Structure formats: C-alpha cells, structure tokens
Amino acid sequence: MIFRFSLYGFLKNQKYYEPFILLAFLQMGLTYTLIGLLIAFRELMVNLMEIPSGAIADVWGRRRSMIVSFFAYILHFSLVGTAGTFALNGLISFPLLIVLLFVSMLFFAVGDAFRTGTHKAMIFTWLRLQGRSDAKTEVYGYTRSWSQIGSAVSVLIACCFVYFSRSYVQIFYFSIIPYVINIINFMGYPKELDGEGNEDANLGRILAHIKESFTGIFQKKSLRRLILESMGYEGFFKSIKDYLQPILQQAALPVIAVFFAGISMNQEQQSVILIGPVYFLLYALSASASKQSHKLVKKTGSEDSSAKILWLGMLVLMAVLIPGMYFNIYWIMISGFVAYYVLQNLWTPVLISRFDAHSSEAQGATVMSIQSQSKSIATMVIAPLAGLAVDFMKVHHIGLSEFWPVPVIGFIISGLFLISSNNRK
Secondary structure: OHHHHHHHHHHHOOOOOHHHHHHHHHHOOOOHHHHHHHHHHHHHHHHHHHHHHHHHHHHHOHHHHHHHHHHHHHHHHHHHHHHHHHHHOOOOOHHHHHHHHHHHHHHHHHHHHHHOOHHHHHHHHHHHHOOOHHHHHHHHHHHHHHHHHHHHHHHHHHHHHHHHHOOOOOHHHHOHHHHHHHHHHHOOOOHHHHOOOOOOOOHHHHHHHHHHHHHHHHOOHHHHHHHHHHHHHHHHHHHHHHHHHHHHHHHHHHHHHHHOOOOOOOHHHHHHHHHHHHHHHHHHHHHHHHHOHHHHHHHHOOHHHHHHHHHHHHHHHHHHHHHHHHOOOHHHHHHHHHHHHHHHHHHHHHHHHHHHHOOOOOOHHHHHHHHHHHHHHHHHHHHHHHHHHHHHHHHHOOOOOOOOHHHHHHHHHHHHHHHHHHHHO
C-alpha cells in the first residue's frame, strides 16, 4: 500500500499549471488584488464544504470521496483552460472571464474539500491495521516526499510545454491526464481503508458526526492550539507561495541578457529560464525535507519541540526577506522562497502527526478536514490583504520591489506564535 499511497502523491502533484498559475492569471489581465480575491473565494468555498465532506468520507466511504474529488479537479482544469483560451483570443469579455474563473474555483473547492484530510486518514488507518502507528511521521513523510518528487518532475514537463506552446493557459488541459490515472489508482485501494463508516450514510448521521467531532476538538485545548498553528503556518504559506513566479520572471531578464542574448523569446518562454531550474531544486529539496522530517522529531525529542524550532526558522527567514525584497535583491528573494518551501515540508508531517495523536480513529478524516478548513480560513483573509498590499506598493512605487509587505506579514505571524508558545510553557 505504501506504493499506492506514494503513487497517489506523485500523480496528485502533476500540477503542470502550478509553477505558472499566478503568471497565467496576470496574462489574462488580472491584478494581484483580483487574484487574491479569487484565492479567497476558493478558500471560502473549501471552508463551507470542508467539514461536511470530511464527515461524508468517514461515514460514506473515503475511496468514493477521493474519486469525487478528482472528478471535480478535472472540471476545474477544463474550465480554467477554456476560459483563459477564450479570453486571450478575445472571444469573451473580461467580466465573463472573471465569472468563469470564480465558477472554476468552486469546482476546485469541491475537489480540495473531498480530498484534504481524507487520504491522510486512510494512511493512518492502514498503519493502525498494520500495527505501525508509531511510524506515522516517517511513513507520511515518505509518501509526502513522493508528492514533492512528482512536483519536481512536473515542473520540467510544464516548462517544456510552456516553452513550445508559448502559453501559460493551455497547460491546464494537460493536467487532466495524471488525475484520470489517479482515479484508476484509487479503485485498487482495499475496502477497509474506508474507515468505520458503512453504506447507510444519511444526512442525520453525517450532522451528528460533525457535531461530535467539533465538540471533541473545541473541548480539547491541545487541538485548539493545533488549529491556530495550522492557520498561521500553512495558511500564510498557501497565500504567498506563488509570489515566487513573478519574482523569477523579473529575475530572468538579466540572465537572458547575458546568456541568451542572441535568442528571440517571448515573455512566456523567458520565464521558463529560471522557473524550471528553481522550481525543480525547490521540489527536490522539499522532497528530501519531507522524507527526513521524522529525524528532526527524534533529534528534538517531540513533535511539539520540532514545531517550535520551525516557527523560529520562519521568523528568521522573514526577517532576512524583508530587506531583500525591499531592495529587490533577487538572490535573497529566490533563495528565501526556496528555504521557506523546505521549512513548510518539514512542518507538514510534524503537524499532521500532532493532529493524529490527539484525535480518534472514527473521526480521522473529519478532524483532518477541520485542520484543512482552518488553513483555508487563514488563506481567505491573508491572500487578498497581501494582494492589496503588493498592488499598493506597485502603484505608489514604495520600495524597489512591490513584494516586500509579504515577509512583513510572515514576520508578525511567526513572532506572535513564538511569544504565545513561550507563554504557554
């Protein structure tokens, strides 16, 4: 089963659009503020569907939920690709484009809501059935490393596709293929990984399951703390991680002037010059970090101690990025984002293991969905604020780069959690 779990992660992360998604929206004519609102809407929809979807997975069956999730993702890819293609060819108006993008985000939210938490719960159920619950950080970190390897492979494929197609938008269609293959992969999962649910799912039972899970979480102080930490660390990361793309696009210009002066390339092709190698390195390092996260836990003595070190790492990194971004020092900006991806992939296996240690088997997918929902709430707030701040700095020419408010937000968040952690101790 570890092979199938790893294959799921590898195929799930064949997101050929991901290294270019912000650039694709900018190519369609969206501002950073509009992009932030689009992300906020997506997270709001995920937020509304997250808990019911987790409960449905626990009660109705986790394998079925995963299949529904990937069908919704496929609809999202199809709609974004079609809307973007029509917009670039002048076949639809800008307001209609925005409407279609918001509808596509609704499908993405369905996919995310039915997936997040569900597959993690399946892994932890399998470990319990195998009598290997003490290896959850190691096994989850290993399977997550294959997700990052999948991302590293996908960025090379995506860069080739963008270079030869000269378009960011068409790549959404290409992303459908691995998701179809993953649906086939789910069909081979054993039935016992569905959890303790049965075929008699009904609305009353699902609502009762949600109430029971929420009561359990908010009566437990340790779970409340984990929810807040998830909002701070993962919500911020999800809000700002794609700002690396326009930074790389800008940084590519001097590189091209020196090394590719005699080659004629459009803007899309130019962006590939740095996005390809940087994202490949980023995902390769992230895969290693995820795989080795259990060693950090062993060295520090506990998941909680590891989490405190990772909060400190984020604080220091943001402190370095603030002047680096203000003065538009590309090597600091790029290396800082790469380091932040590595920290994030050390953080996630540690956080998930902490959640699993404080929740029951029967409520596994629901608790993980609540964790994911909390991250969505934070993203829903941070993404549009970051977009507004970046647009404001760009319009008023404050700083040599408009992106410097982003690490300021991260510095404040990490500082607050470190202070509260010390107070708790």
